Amino acid sequence: MRRSTAVLSLLATLVSGSCVAAAQAFPGADGPPRGGHGRGTNILVVGVDSRAGLSAAEKNRLHVGGKGCNCTDVMMLVHLSQDERRASVVSIPRDSYVEYADIDPARLGKVNGAYAIGGGPLTVRTVEKATGLRIDHYLETGFTGFEQAVDDLGGATVCTDKPLKDENSGLDITAGTHHIGGNGALRYARARHINRPGDLGRVRRQQRLVTDLLVRLKAEGALSGPVSTARTVRTLLKSVRTDERTGLDDLVRIGWALGRLSADRTEFATVPIDIFDHRVPGVGSTLVWHKSRSEALWDALGNDRPITGDTRIQPAPKTPARTNPAGIAVRVDDAAVAAALRANGFVVTDTSQSAPSVRPEGPVVISYAAGKEEDAATLAAALPGSRLRVVPGHDTHFDVAVGTQPVRVEKVTYDRNVAEGAPVTADRLSCAGGGTGG
Template sequence: MTAEERPDEADQDRADRADRGEAGQDGADRGPLSIFDRDDEQDPSGEHEDEDEADAAPRRRRGRRLLLWTLAVLLVLFGGGFGALVWTAEHYASSVERIPNAFPTVPASAQPTAVPHSGQTFLLVGLDARADRATTGQDAKAPAWQVGAQRSDTMMLMHISADRKSVSVVSIPRDTWVPVPGHGKAKINAAYSWGGPALMVQTVQDLTHIRIDHLAVIDWNGFRALTDAVGGVDITVPRTIEAKGDAREWTAGTHHMDGAEALLYVRERHGLPNGDLDRTKRQQNFLRALMLRTMNSGTLSSPAKLTGLLGTVGDVVSVDDRLSNSDLYDLAWSLRAVRPDGVHFMNAPFGGFDTVDGQSVVLMDDGAAGVLWDAIRTDRMDDYLAQHRTSADTLGDNVS
């Protein structure tokens, strides 16, 4: 190469830096790109602490891949013109089954008033199995509900803050004794069996005075598939739990669980000291482990893993028919800044056990629960958690 053909060394250096994602405005260095980096955590001066270049380069590459694949799946829908990618994103969103008539038809005056600018609240319902899967033996997705076919195994309220920086997940134990509209008092999981999603939503709204924005239904077999799609999860059992009846023994230590073992973990309750309460904490602990595995295993930055995960979600999750494909894209993109420590799990405040008509039931502490429901309704969960972070109802690190 002649001297005339040789590029200016300063220009070449700037080009190399741009390729690595380091060049920002006015040549200021930027840190590695990541959809989980929040603006308020970056140094406003543009200066960063020195770090070993060998460690920094892989982080930059991982950050770029994570950003690019997230943009490919989500952002492309807003710009259009990328036919194959648009089709792929639309395909996966459309594969999520919609549930018709998922909300109560009672007058608006009889339902909680929606509070503007207070985030969104989802009701998450987990089932032992979909209505006809056990009887037909078919792999096709079965209807989410048939009259009397099954009771909801798990109920969780998931509140997403208006600023999209935090998520709060509150479990309501399935044996909680509550009024079910039109049926008197019963265990809360009976509502799904008697009236499907609409009665379940109405029962939870009447209990909490929180307006439910959307509903998602999944059976635990679906969680098994999701676990396998990310390569299993790591769950630590703090102390050995002896076998009891049909319940297996769980030895103390960290277990790498595939879908089948994780399903045993979340469904078991007879060997646990606090029965259904410990079971809900196990379910939350599993969801936390699944979330961490998804974020940390390279799933979001690997085309093959991401495709497999999206395909599995479409196969096992159903949502209400008010949640359009564009709503799903918007929701996923808006949550890009949420970090694992911004997701909080807890049980509805516990008021004790009781026996009613020969049934073992869970009682809610209505006074304490009222404070929690009000915090969700008015989007003040950060304040609530600051005051109740050490509560026994909040999920800790040591889960039986």
């Protein structure tokens, strides 16, 4: 049980972008299970949104101006399988709407608020209450610790298929693959106002950052044996402190095991969400977990099973949509196709009255402006066999021109959980595996 905390030391340094660097174990960590199934080891990693102790110059350098909330800003539950041959990392969005533990009368709020009420211990018990799992270890980490650790490890690699800019975090990078230092990695991990605003996209970027750091550490031999792993662990311990039950030998053994873990044996996911903007008086906008999917997720972890490929957690739609049809405005020059796309959730304007009297030879043609490739892919999925055409200077609408070939409108399914947080193995998240995005 003690050795598993080593995984936390590495992941906490690579993932979390918040708080003062500190580690804390909760009462009973090595005692009898306090709920859940007790298979494998569960570790809760949090970053606390606090600017305490940071000078004005440090805040400016880290781009963390403003007032901290003294609440958890980043939260990941790491499950190490009993045989140590699989690691599953589940991000818990900070705005998750849950019932706090040990409060009478019962009180509900954002999961990040548990820390402000009762610190790490209440945070742990609240996560246990919400998930039904036993938490074996707990760790906090921080802004400066994160920055220093990434720098000490030689920087990080990030990749994106489009420019990423967020004034709040200070992130500003072009499309492509970039090697960045600790400061840049912190900005990348904290960015919340890119593409679709919110935590889910940020969480996926954090997962990609962790994946590529681990890929590089293994490729460079930093976790290839006891000696190299000990050197890496000592580097991490400059910015991450562990609880008193965790020694260097424990960290080396687990770090070495992590180095032997193939990318397809490391899983990442975000808790499935049902309602993305549940407004609660006095609390604000919250995220409500999808009941059956989240329960299936916790059940899989509690029974030490993989979370990827489990259709209870992530059903496989027949025709998945990359973006939400409700945000895609389309002009269609055929009444029947217009009606079918409207029923599919697209915002449709019927232009059939101005359609040509003689249809052009060939399939449906979708015309659109450059930069709208993801929405174009969603529309094309609803119109299988269609041809895409980028038109310079085109307006924000998509134009669908029906040709002589028969048209079939396919029902597409948009699930934001699929787009931003579906269970996936690390080999699909890494830059080498094509894991890009905003």
